Structures are given as structure tokens and as C-alpha cells.
Amino acid sequence: MSMMSYNWSAFQGFPVDYNNGTFYKKISKSVGSTTHVCDQIPLTEDELEEVLTVDGNYKFMFAINNQFPAPTLVFHDQQVVSIRVYNDMSNEAVSFHWHGMFQTGSPWMDGVSMVSQCPIQPGEFFTYQFVASPPGTHWYHSHHGAMRRSGLAGAFIVLPKEGNERDDIPPVDKDAVFLAQDWQAAASDIEVVKEMEWLMYSSGKLGTQMRTYDGSVSSLTHPISRALVNGKTKSFSASDTENAKAVPMEIFNVTQNGSLLLRIIQTGMTGEYKISIDQHKLLLVGSDGGDLIPTWIDYLIINPGETYDVMVFGNNTPGNYWIRLETTEVLDFFYNPVQPNVSFAQLHYQEAEEALPDSEKRECTVSEPCVMANCHWSPDALKRWEPNTKCVPINEVKSTPKSVAQVPVPIPTSENDLQEVFLNFHFSGSDLISPRPAVNTIHYKGPPVPLQLYPNIVNDQTVVCNNQDMTSCGDYCQCTHVVKLSTSKVTQIVLMAEDGLSTGTAHPVHLHGNRYYVVKYGVGVINETSGLLQGPNQDIEYSPDYRSAKWRNSSWNNGNIPDMNVKDPPLKDTVVIPYKGYVVLRLKTENPGFWLMHCHLETHMSVGMAVVIQVGDPMEMPKLPDNFPMCSSYPAYNEPDSKSKSGSGEKSGSNHMEDDALLQLPSTDGGSTKSQSVGNSYHRDDNSMMNISVGWFVLMMILMVLFVFGFFALSVVLISRHCTWTFPARSRRGYHDIDTEERVVFSK
Numbered sequence: 001m002s003m004m005s006y007n008w009s010a011f012q013g014f015p016v017d018y019n020n021g022t023f024y025k026k027i028s029k030s031v032g033s034t035t036h037v038c039d040q041i042p043l044t045e046d047e048l049e050e051v052l053t054v055d056g057n058y059k060f061m062f063a064i065n066n067q068f069p070a071p072t073l074v075f076h077d078q079q080v081v082s083i084r085v086y087n088d089m090s091n092e093a094v095s096f097h098w099h100g101m102f103q104t105g106s107p108w109m110d111g112v113s114m115v116s117q118c119p120i121q122p123g124e125f126f127t128y129q130f131v132a133s134p135p136g137t138h139w140y141h142s143h144h145g146a147m148r149r150s151g152l153a154g155a156f157i158v159l160p161k162e163g164n165e166r167d168d169i170p171p172v173d174k175d176a177v178f179l180a181q182d183w184q185a186a187a188s189d190i191e192v193v194k195e196m197e198w199l200m201y202s203s204g205k206l207g208t209q210m211r212t213y214d215g216s217v218s219s220l221t222h223p224i225s226r227a228l229v230n231g232k233t234k235s236f237s238a239s240d241t242e243n244a245k246a247v248p249m250e251i252f253n254v255t256q257n258g259s260l261l262l263r264i265i266q267t268g269m270t271g272e273y274k275i276s277i278d279q280h281k282l283l284l285v286g287s288d289g290g291d292l293i294p295t296w297i298d299y300l301i302i303n304p305g306e307t308y309d310v311m312v313f314g315n316n317t318p319g320n321y322w323i324r325l326e327t328t329e330v331l332d333f334f335y336n337p338v339q340p341n342v343s344f345a346q347l348h349y350q351e352a353e354e355a356l357p358d359s360e361k362r363e364c365t366v367s368e369p370c371v372m373a374n375c376h377w378s379p380d381a382l383k384r385w386e387p388n389t390k391c392v393p394i395n396e397v398k399s400t401p402k403s404v405a406q407v408p409v410p411i412p413t414s415e416n417d418l419q420e421v422f423l424n425f426h427f428s429g430s431d432l433i434s435p436r437p438a439v440n441t442i443h444y445k446g447p448p449v450p451l452q453l454y455p456n457i458v459n460d461q462t463v464v465c466n467n468q469d470m471t472s473c474g475d476y477c478q479c480t481h482v483v484k485l486s487t488s489k490v491t492q493i494v495l496m497a498e499d500g501l502s503t504g505t506a507h508p509v510h511l512h513g514n515r516y517y518v519v520k521y522g523v524g525v526i527n528e529t530s531g532l533l534q535g536p537n538q539d540i541e542y543s544p545d546y547r548s549a550k551w552r553n554s555s556w557n558n559g560n561i562p563d564m565n566v567k568d569p570p571l572k573d574t575v576v577i578p579y580k581g582y583v584v585l586r587l588k589t590e591n592p593g594f595w596l597m598h599c600h601l602e603t604h605m606s607v608g609m610a611v612v613i614q615v616g617d618p619m620e621m622p623k624l625p626d627n628f629p630m631c632s633s634y635p636a637y638n639e640p641d642s643k644s645k646s647g648s649g650e651k652s653g654s655n656h657m658e659d660d661a662l663l664q665l666p667s668t669d670g671g672s673t674k675s676q677s678v679g680n681s682y683h684r685d686d687n688s689m690m691n692i693s694v695g696w697f698v699l700m701m702i703l704m705v706l707f708v709f710g711f712f713a714l715s716v717v718l719i720s721r722h723c724t725w726t727f728p729a730r731s732r733r734g735y736h737d738i739d740t741e742e743r744v745v746f747s748k
């Protein structure tokens with residue numbers, strides 16, 4: 001794959017102007033020695049193929065092989081996959097994660113930058129090679145920085161081996177990829193960055209957030225533009241620009257009495273969506289590669305990181321029907337009712353005329369209620385908004401008997417056979433005004449070298465920490481959080497989302513390299529009068545600082561939890577933890593390696609809501625191939641954060657850069673702080689620290705002024721180069737049904 005950034009400065013991307021049936025690009029032309037004027041040049045046929053319409057706004061984005069969404073990759077179960085990634089970007093490193101793949105025997109191919117490999121630098125390439133497993137609907141995306149949201153994601157389909165196809169679902173006539181994601185309009189990137197600040201609650205964003213059915217905060221970052229389906233979108237908002245009205249919508253074709261399998265993948269950055277098709281039920285048949293007993297549903301709740309297979313049948317009057325992607329927002333931050341934001345795609349019967357749908361949603365009634373799958377709210381909260389809708393949490397969706405027979409639900413044979421960990425995905429900080437994303441109060445920070453390539457770094461307590469090592473962390477604990485699990489025991493992971501705050505979000509948590517059974521699901525306590533969350537689920541008792549937790553009833557220890565489904569629970573790799581609730585997972589951790597477990601909301605993960613699950617001792621892990629690429633030889637630079645500050649005070653060898661780097665900062669008296677610090681290598685005196693702080697302040701002020709000027713300069717360039725244009729519906733590269741001739745299928 002070759003990757004190109006649609007980067008205005010590199011002139012690899014440009015706005016397109018449509019006029020009288022011809023597409024133009026604008027270029028700058030020199031007149032004389034100094035004057036430049038805008039000129040228009042018709043697009044070539046090749047350039048026409050590359051036009052990405054998205055939401056009609058011109059913005060910076062990334063693409064793989066000039067396509068958005070990225071190409072759909074299709075393999076067969078157990079095939080050896082070889083994918084060479086060329087980083088053609090001018091200024092960004094990258095790595096690729098194959099979301100849902102086990103990577104058994106190849107943990108260094110999992111693609112997590114600085115956990116499984118070094119990032120691929122501009123101009124470099126890296127060849128991923130691994131066995132495609134398990135079968136099902138999966139995807140791939142960048143796992144370095146925050147580029148997934150801007151184009152670096154695509155479908156990764158693993159078909160079953162021949163003869164292993166499912167025989168418990170209706171015949172599939174057509175099979176299509178349905179990539180759903182949130183999208184920020186061109187002007188909002190700075191807002192997104194602002195949202196990702198650690199001090200997000202104190203940055204003035206709080207009042208713009210919305211609330212879902214139980215009053216928990218919507219995970220959607222505002223202002224959003226809308227949801228995309230396969231890179232296209234249609235909205236009928238009053239604020240739509242002419243361009244937004246003109247862009248094409250994604251259309252899925254079905255024949256009368258035919259069937260369509262939709263492989264729905266949520267590749268978004270922040271928001272969850274409620275997906276439905278007017279006047280059509282959906283047959284839910286799979287999730288995250290796990291086969292589910294087919295179940296009729298009306299609404300699918302899907303969060304970033306999850307995949308669902310649903311079947312649609314052409315059993316209604318031939319015509320055109322809306323496919324709706326609704327947000328789950330029903331209240332503004334101050335509890336005033338709001339209407340959800342809706343984006344659209346279309347279901348088209350091939351027997352019908354092509355036209356915009358005029359369909360309505362099916363009415364949910366007492367006698368024929370609607371069913372909402374993957375509902376992570378209390379039924380008591382949902383019924384106030386959707387009175388005739390049944391809330392079906394993910395643990396009530398069942399695996400097929402064949403699936404459970406192939407992967408038995410792990411049951412410990414004795415107390416010693418079970419290892420249980422409690423992981424709280426929450427916001428934490430030294431005060432409630434500035435909470436920060438964390439797991440068990442630890443804010444994840446990447447290690448200076450990839451764990452999988454240098455596994456013994458887990459013994460370096462200046463880098464790695466966990467809940468047993470919390471005393472060496474300060475109040476604000478930031479480090480490479482590693483939780484070690486044995487390969488020989490049944491693992492039970494209890495995920496929680498509680499922070500003692502009155503308001504927060506649910507978190508979709510993804511585990512790399514493994515899948516788990518979701519055996520129990522608990523929501524928070526709902527106020528009977530208001531129908532809103534009033535406190536955490538009482539099954540779990542938290543320590544006052546939320547660093548640790550246990551079952552309130554000790555008879556639940558050792559895996560003896562009542563009402564678990566250990567008969568036929570769903571197999572997942574991404575699950576939503578309800579806010580103030582919990583989820584119990586069962587799995588066999590038999591795949592040695594370092595596996596990231598993280599919230600799949602990019603705004604949470606990229607600033608610390610992650611933990612590495614170390615499966616097995618380094619001795620048990622597969623041997624790294626000879627000549628595997630290692631990182632460059634920059635010495636590690638350790639910030640003097642609270643963890644190292646609150647340690648023994650001894651400088652470790654890896655800290656040797658610390659003082660030199662800090663001492664190069666300017667000081668207010670024009671001299672160097674170095675002279676003031678001579679002879680004081682670690683514990684600086686107050687005077688030198690103050691000079692450094694003032695130096696930092698001056699430097700930050702200079703940088704801020706430069707940034708403000710830089711921002712406006714960039715805005716002017718973008719505005720002056722932006723043209724109003726309309727765009728007719730037309731086919732383009734970037735999306736293919738996977739059963740067409742053009743699919744990328746490798747030979748069996």
C-alpha cells in the first residue's frame with residue numbers, strides 16, 4: 001500500500017471547482033517576476049478518479065493508495081497475509097493495527113506504535129506478515145498518533161475456510177462493507193485538538209456536551225459535522241452549505257426478496273451511533289468476528305472499535321428507504337431536551353426507480369416493540385425516551401452452539417485456576433476540575449522503546465508501573481501501565497467506568513490479540529423519579545481514590561458471580577462499559593505478548609486511557625525474527641514527572657539526558673540556568689526551578705504568538721483557495737462491495 005497525505009502545502013490535494021460539467025483545479029500562476037494569479041485547469045481523468053467528496057468541505061486528510069475509505073482487504077482464514085506499508089507522507093510517522101487479528105506467534109505485527117514495533121518513518125516501508133485469524137468482519141487502522149479519524153482506516157475481512165461457511169443463517173445474496181464514522185467539518189480540527197487536551201473539562205468545552213438516555217455524557221466530540229458511511233454522507237440540516245447538499249450519499253442495493261449482509265464497522269473517533277433502516281428489521285448474526293444466534297433487531301448501537309454483521313431482506317414494497325445513523329443524545333448539558341443529530345445512507349430496491357426516499361421509521365408499539373441491541377443503559381432510563389423499545393445489552397446476545405463448542409467458555413477448576421483483575425476506565429486527576437483519562441488512576445504513557453522488542457524493560461520501574469507499584473507514583477501518576485497475566489489460568493477481567501464524578505461517559509474498550517466472552521453486565525443506579533444515573537452499581541466497592549476495587553460481597557470472589565452467562569455469551573474484542581457500571585469478561589490468555597487494552601475513543605486513548613496486558617513471561621513469548629527493524633538510536637528522554645520525582649531520588653542510567661535538556665531553556669536574566677544548577681544534578685534548588693519556570697513561560701508566550709500568527713496564515717491560505725462547487729452522484733474509487741470483480745481477494 002502506498003499512502004499519500006492530501007496536504008495543501010505539498011500540493012498533493014486541492015479543492016475542486018465544478019462548472020458547466022467540467023471539474024477544475026485552481027493553481028497559482030506567476031505573472032512577471034512577482035505577481036501571482038489564480039488559474040483554473042480542468043482535471044485529468046486520473047485526477048477525477050481521485051476526488052474524495054466526503055462532506056463537501058475541503059480539509060486536510062490522509063489516504064491509503066489515494067482512497068478514502070482505505071481499500072477493503074479480503075483474506076481467507078489461516079492465510080498468511082503479507083502487506084507492505086510505504087509511508088509516503090511528508091512529515092508523519094505511522095504504524096498499522098489489524099484490529100481483531102490474534103497475531104498468534106507474531107505479537108510484533110500487531111502494529112501498536114511503541115508497544116509492538118517502532119513507528120514507520122516518512123520514506124520508510126515495513127512489511128506486515130501474519131496469519132489471518134479469526135474469520136469475520138475486522139478492520140485495520142493507524143495506531144500511531146491520531147490519524148485514524150482522518151482517513152487511515154479500512155475493512156479487513158477474513159472469510160471462513162471453504163466448507164466452514166455458516167449454515168445457520170439465510171443465504172447471503174450480496175455482501176457489503178458499511179464503514180461508519182463521525183467526521184469533523186473543515187473548520188473544527190482545532191476544536192478537536194482542544195477537546196483532546198488533558199484539561200478538557202476546564203477548557204470551556206463542558207457546556208457544549210450532550211447527554212444520552214441516562215444523563216451520562218455523550219462520547220461525541222462537538223462540534224461534529226455528521227456521520228460518514230463509506231466516506232459519504234447526507235444530512236438535511238438547515239445549516240448545510242451548498243457543497244454539503246451536493247455531495248453523494250452511500251446507496252446499498254437489494255433485490256426484491258433478496259438478502260444483503262452488511263458488515264458494519266465503527267471506525268469513528270468519538271461518537272456512538274444508533275443505526276436503523278426504515279420499515280426493515282435487521283437480522284443480527286455476528287459481532288467482532290464471533291457468530292451470534294440470529295436475532296431480529298430494529299436498532300443497533302455501535303461504538304468506535306466494534307463490528308457487527310447484520311442481514312437485511314428485500315421483503316418490503318420495492319422502493320427507496322432511509323438508513324439512519326442517529327446520535328444517542330437526548331439532553332443538552334443542562335438537561336434540556338434536544339433532538340438527536342441524524343445522518344443518512346439509502347437502501348435501494350433494484351426494481352424501483354432511483355429517487356430520494358420519503359420513508360418513515362417504523363412505529364414501535366406495545367404489541368410490537370422495537371429491539372435495541374448493544375443497549376448500554378438501564379431499561380428504566382431508556383423507557384422514558386423510547387417507551388416501546390426493548391433494551392438488549394450485549395451479554396444477552398448469544399453465541400451459536402457451534403461457536404461455543406469451538407471456543408469453550410473458560411471455567412476455572414479451582415480457586416488457584418482463576419486470575420481476576422479489576423480495571424477502572426475513568427477520569428482521574430489531582431482535583432475534580434481537571435480530570436484526565438486513566439486506567440486505575442494511571443495515565444498511560446508510551447515507553448521509550450517498544451515493549452515487544454525490548455521485553456525486559458518491564459523490569460525498569462522508572463518506566464513501567466501498575467497497581468502493585470502505586471506507592472512510587474505521585475498523585476498524578478503517568479507511566480507505562482503494564483498488568484501481567486499468566487498463560488496457564490482462566491482470566492476474569494472486570495471493567496468499570498466510575499470516577500466519583502457526577503457526570504461522565506461510557507467507554508468502548510478494545511483488547512488486542514485476544515477475544516473475550518462477555519459474561520455479565522451491570523449498569524449504574526438510576527433515580528426512580530428522574531430516570532437519570534444517581535450513583536455507581538453497588539456490586540462493586542471502590543477504594544476512596546478509585547485506584548482499586550473489589551466485589552462488595554466477598555462470596556463473589558474466586559469467580560463465583562451470580563447470574564453470569566457461561567453457557568453461550570457473545571465473543572467480543574471491543575465492549576462498551578456503561579458509565580458507573582461494569583462488565584465481566586472471561587478469556588484464556590494463551591497468546592504470549594504485550595497487548596494494548598484501551599478505550600477506542602481517540603480523545604480518551606491518545607491522552608492516557610490505556611493499559612498494556614502482558615501475557616506470560618518474556619521467556620514464553622515467541623522469538624523476535626532476526627533482523628527485525630528496531631528504532632533509531634536516540635537516547636531516551638525521561639521527563640522529571642511525579643513518578644520519577646517521587647522515587648528514591650537516585651538517577652537511573654536512562655535519566656542522563658534530563659538535566660542537559662532542561663538546562664538549555666532560556667532564563668529571564670539572559671544567563672544560563674546551567675551555571676546555577678552545577679553540583680545539583682537532580683534535586684534543584686527553588687531558585688533554579690523558578691528561573692526554569694519563568695523561562696518556560698517566556699518560551700510558551702513566544703510559541704503561542706507564533707502559533708496564533710501561523711493559524712491565521714493557514715486559514716487565509718485555505719479560504720482563498722476554497723471554491724464553491726457542486727458534485728453530482730457518481731462512482732469513484734474508494735469503496736467496493738466485496739463481491740464485485742474488483743475485490744482484493746488473495747488466492748486460497
Ligand SMILES: [Cu+2]
Binds near residue numbers: 507508599601604605
Ligand atoms: Cu473512553
